[in-house]
Amino acid sequence: MSLTLDEVRKVAKLARLEMSDADLATMQKQLSAILDYVDQLGQLNTDGVEPLAHPLPVANVFREDVIGTCLTPDEALANAPNRLADFFGVPAVFDTDEPVSH
Amino acid sequence: MAEPYKIVIGLEVHVQLLTKTKLFCSCPNKFGLPPNSAVCPVCLGLPGSLPVMNRQAFDLALKAALALNCQIASHADQKPGFTKWDRKNYYYPDLPKNYQISQYDLPFSHDGFLDINVHPDPKKGYTAKKVGIIRAHLEEDAGKNIHDESGRGGDTRVDLNRTGTPLLEIVSHPDMNSPEEAIAYLEEIRLMLRELGVSDCEMQEGSLRCDANVNVHIPKADEPKGYAATPLVEIKNLNSFRSVGRAITYEAKRQYEQFQKDPVGYRIDKLLKTTAGWDDPRGRTEVQRHKEEAADYRYFPEPDLVPVIVTKEQLDAVKATMGELPQAQRQRLQTQYGLSPSDAEVFVAKGRKTVAYLEEVAKIVGDGKAAANRISDLVFPALNERKEEIDEFPVTAAAYADFVKQTGSLNKQDRVDVFKIVLEKGVSVEDAKTAAGIKAVDESALRESAKAAIAANAKAVADFKAGKDSAKMAIVGFVMKNNKGAPNDVVRKLVDEELAKV
Ligand SMILES: [Zn+2]
Numbered sequence: 001m002s003l004t005l006d007e008v009r010k011v012a013k014l015a016r017l018e019m020s021d022a023d024l025a026t027m028q029k030q031l032s033a034i035l036d037y038v039d040q041l042g043q044l045n046t047d048g049v050e051p052l053a054h055p056l057p058v059a060n061v062f063r064e065d066v067i068g069t070c071l072t073p074d075e076a077l078a079n080a081p082n083r084l085a086d087f088f089g090v091p092a093v094f095d096t097d098e099p100v101s102h
Numbered sequence: 103m104a105e106p107y108k109i110v111i112g113l114e115v116h117v118q119l120l121t122k123t124k125l126f127c128s129c130p131n132k133f134g135l136p137p138n139s140a141v142c143p144v145c146l147g148l149p150g151s152l153p154v155m156n157r158q159a160f161d162l163a164l165k166a167a168l169a170l171n172c173q174i175a176s177h178a179d180q181k182p183g184f185t186k187w188d189r190k191n192y193y194y195p196d197l198p199k200n201y202q203i204s205q206y207d208l209p210f211s212h213d214g215f216l217d218i219n220v221h222p223d224p225k226k227g228y229t230a231k232k233v234g235i236i237r238a239h240l241e242e243d244a245g246k247n248i249h250d251e252s253g254r255g256g257d258t259r260v261d262l263n264r265t266g267t268p269l270l271e272i273v274s275h276p277d278m279n280s281p282e283e284a285i286a287y288l289e290e291i292r293l294m295l296r297e298l299g300v301s302d303c304e305m306q307e308g309s310l311r312c313d314a315n316v317n318v319h320i321p322k323a324d325e326p327k328g329y330a331a332t333p334l335v336e337i338k339n340l341n342s343f344r345s346v347g348r349a350i351t352y353e354a355k356r357q358y359e360q361f362q363k364d365p366v367g368y369r370i371d372k373l374l375k376t377t378a379g380w381d382d383p384r385g386r387t388e389v390q391r392h393k394e395e396a397a398d399y400r401y402f403p404e405p406d407l408v409p410v411i412v413t414k415e416q417l418d419a420v421k422a423t424m425g426e427l428p429q430a431q432r433q434r435l436q437t438q439y440g441l442s443p444s445d446a447e448v449f450v451a452k453g454r455k456t457v458a459y460l461e462e463v464a465k466i467v468g469d470g471k472a473a474a475n476r477i478s479d480l481v482f483p484a485l486n487e488r489k490e491e492i493d494e495f496p497v498t499a500a501a502y503a504d505f506v507k508q509t510g511s512l513n514k515q516d517r518v519d520v521f522k523i524v525l526e527k528g529v530s531v532e533d534a535k536t537a538a539g540i541k542a543v544d545e546s547a548l549r550e551s552a553k554a555a556i557a558a559n560a561k562a563v564a565d566f567k568a569g570k571d572s573a574k575m576a577i578v579g580f581v582m583k584n585n586k587g588a589p590n591d592v593v594r595k596l597v598d599e600e601l602a603k604v
Contacts, residue, residue, distance in 0.1 A: 010398075014191070014192075014193075014398060014400065015193065016193045051179065053184075053186045053208070053403055053409050054186065054403070054405070054408055054409055055405075056408060058408045059408055059409045059410060059411045060408070060410055060411060061154060061155065061407075061408050062154070062155050062156070062157035062160065063128070063154045063155065063156060063157065064157060064158075065121050065122045065123050065156050065157065065158035065159070066122070066123065066128060067122055067123055067128055067129075067130050068123070068127075068128030068129070068142075069128075069142075070129050070130070070139065070140055070141055070142050071141055071142055071143070071146075072139070073136065073137065073138045073139050076138045076139075076141045076146060076262070077138060082257065084257060084259050085137075085259075086136065086137040086138050086139075087137050087138065087248070087259035087260055087261055088138070088195070088259070088260040088262070089257040089258070089259060089260075090195040090247075090257060090258050090260055091257060091258070092249065092250060092255050092256065092257060092258050093194075093195060093247060093249070093258050
């Protein structure tokens, strides 16, 4: 199963990755190889096999609604490339195409 | 309908759940904390952390879904009650994991409905309309971006306290056809979810958010469906019920005008859905550019969470804590106490505590309608004036019932005066009457006077018996003249009783 260059470009855009044409070509090869590998599963006969939503036979794992310990703002922001007071700083978001809520 | 088109509205509502902690970690779920102080490795999306579902969040969501008459996870090819979570992938600074844990193809609830009041004057009556619910699902919220307002393009500041707090998304069918219906739907959801303790539904604070999908149908005899439909527009940035109504009215008219300009191209099957922001001060929607392709969120099952299988026991336990829903309450107040639809609406809209107050007064007074009238007369204005909730009001239901019984023979002004004294001085009804200068009414003396009046006014009695209702007033007037200051309603009641005996 082979991906087109346009498909790779689209996936890169969705992931907000900027790629040169050379990078895109490499990714096209590598991603296609991964898909081919996974595609082998298609050779199995799965008639009568129940669809699986999770690999473990476990359900209903809950925790109680009890407040625990948080990080301090200093800890939370320790790895931030750009800290503005007690906030994470990011370049201004101008892309109005991006939905405000999801 | 005055407009030459039919408005079609579907609403997507997000409500924040009233849990103590977030959906997948034990950070507090609380508004107004210092920035980035309610975060941990799970909600920051740090490597190696794992989410675990908050039981209370799931139970609250279930409660809301049952109140919305939804099916609980009844999916083809799945065990009954089976639901799972999925990753919705998109990149935005307020979403540190770069995906939101949400529900895609197997939401925990779906296919419900909500009855809303579409009576032309909703304060005066109740006309039900069913609005279909497509689904309600449980997901996590994102953080908050605070943009630089200086205009110099400064960096955006990100606060992740809200990241990972529980949200219930409720998606309706496009079953609403006017701004009023959309607002009625929101009001009913808010009343119900507040009364159930699911959410406080404050639109200003963002604990209830609403996006409106709007288009219009223009009747056209030569169309296969009998109408032409404009493309869907999703309106965002609606921050009050009023703005929801205004935005829908504006957008419907805008779409109709657009269609007039381009009746061939401006069609639902020609253009993708677009997003528009509501500009409240300017009173208009700002349609963002048309997208070339639909949003692509690349959903896949969330491997870090195990599925939930809702059991009958769990459902029964949640049902047992629900109590009476507003719609059932409206019906019961009418059948059990003989309240008018409008009175029932007034009490139910004020919430369960007010209904409980009414019922206690009604039980003691022995007359639900009278209890409702007396509460509307005196308690509601007092609450308004004192800016109090019913459970903060110093006059308990039992005390108010006692007041109603002891002041039944007073005229309205006297009752108002006595209640004011009871409320302000905290004295007994008896003492308040004395303080207001009201003498006790001697009912037996008044009754004798009524009998005498009937005996002295044979002609009026005969006229009354012949069907002339107004003749009764001559007798009442006669009694009043002989008993200056007697309460008119008591005199009428006694005259009625004595006339019946003649
Ligand atoms: Zn956390």
